[in-house]
Amino acid sequence: MLRCLSMKELRRILLASAAVVCACGVCGCAVGPNFKRPAPPSAAYAAPPPAVGDQHTVYGGEIAADWYSLFKSEALNRLVQDALQANPDLEAARHNLNAAQFELRAVAGAALPHMELDARAQRGKVNGSLLYEPPQALQVTANQFSLGPSLAYDLDVFGRLRRTIEAQAAQTSGVQRQALNVYVTLIDQVVVTAFSYAATFEQVQVTRRLVEDLQAQYDLTQLLENSGKVVRSETLQAQTQLENTRAGLPALEKQLDVYRNTLCRLTGKPPQPDSIPALALRDFTLPRQLPVSLPSNLVRQRPDILEAEDLLHQASAAIGVAEATRLPSISLSAQYAQQSIQTTDLFSKPGQIWSAGVNLTAPLFEGGTLRAREKEARERFLQADAQYRSTVIEAFVEVANALQALQHDADDYSAHTIALNAAQANRDLARTQFERGRVSELIVLTAEQQFQNAVLGQVQADAQRFADVAELFRALGGGWWNGADPATLPAARTNSTEGQ
DSSP, rough: GGSSSSSHHHHHHHHHHHHHHHHHHHHOOSSSSOOOOOOOOOOOOOSSOOOOOBBBBEOOOOOOOOGGGGGHHHHHHHHHHHHHHOOOHHHHHHHHHHHHHHHHHHHHHHGSSSEEEEEEEEEEEEEGGGTTGGGGEEEEEEEEEEEEEEEEEOTTTHHHHHHHHHHHHHHHHHHHHHOHHHHHHHHHHHHHHHHHHHHHHHHHOOOOHHHHHHHHHHHHHHHHHHHHSSHHHHHHHHHHHHHHHHHHHHHHHHHHHHHHHHHHHHTOOOOTTTOOOOOGGGGOOOOOOEOOHHHHHHTTOOOOHHHHHHHHHHHHHHHHHHHHHOOEEEEEEEEEEEEEEEEEGGGGGEEEEEEEEEEEOOOOOOHHHHHHHHHHHHHHHHHHHHHHHHHHHHEEEEEHHHHHHHHHHHHEEEEHHHHHHHHHHHHHHHHHHHHTSOOOOHHHHHHHHHHHHHHHHHHHHHHHHHHHHHHHHHHHHTTTGGOOOOTSSSSOOOOOOOOO
16 A cells, blocks of 8 residues: 555655665764784693603694593493483573573664554544644544554664674673583583592492401401400400491492482482492593693683683673763654544545654763763773683683693502502412411401502592593583584574674
């Protein structure tokens, strides 16, 4: 029914609107600073990549997304996959990311023309004052019907909407980084908890064997005391060692239950008996090659650094929004409708009405509010910049700590290995001498106790090496960027205006 509008009039409206849009497009600009990514730091890590026993680091090496598979454990791989599929925290992060992406779409829609359809039916009375005449000059009571579209379009001359969309895009990207951080942290938690569970299980087994040996030693000491070969104090000493060791067993079993329940929670399951596959330290293989990202790559890979960068970007765009709020706003509006007092006259040429115009609004006096908001935005940007630099430094510290921990772990493991070998040799010697009748059984049991204690120390040192390797992979970003399945955590679809 638009044919009822004069084509000459319609062309005049469209040409005037186009002229205004083109003029604003030529002179329009986005006020505020254009965001630039912080330059990668030139500094190296606090500690150079060390050579750790039979391990060596590959400086600049690439980190696989499934780095946990380097430990060669099918049970561990299955635990990680179960966690990635069923962990509720990761699922919540995915939905939060999806919601942020829809929010970005909603905000971006503000930069497009808005059209509405208005339909009205009303009854009223008017008098002569409507025509600037005495009231009695006109007395009409009638129905009124109208139907037609309206258009509104903010020209965004100074970039307020563009900066708002830019800020929202940075916020959406930050939500994606948060989800990636949940993803990376979840894998690390599963791996480290699995190592702790396996180590604690081994400690429980060793402690139980040690309790059995101490019980045998205590029983032998009692026999020797009854036969007058040892004094009472030796029996009491044997009993003290037995009970102290036995008293530590419940704490280890309690910790084992805690690790088992934690693995259930991480994999999205309620605590259940036998819900976790069998895990043993001997089933894990320590990776021989440890890739170490270059410092310049680290700041482009760690989710927490990227999130801090997005917050900095958002704060930068907020300055532009605050500046644009202090400047005039120009918008186009247009309306066309059919209006009549009878429905039979709708969609007729006499019943048509239309309007078109350019609207300009500008703040004149706001009591200093807008200026204060701009200064606040600049301070928020400086705050975000300081937080970004702090996050980068913290990341470098974590990588340096992980590298240094591997070196210390190697020294600790070597010392425990020497102690274990010595304890084993002492135990074997005691057994040989006992078979030849040169020492008593009490000497054999003491040597066995020392050997079991050395085994406990070796288990702890071994578990620490695995845990610190996992910590290195987490500190380096977890390799999420090399994931083969992009649907694991979909990339945020942002309309970034970086550099514009």
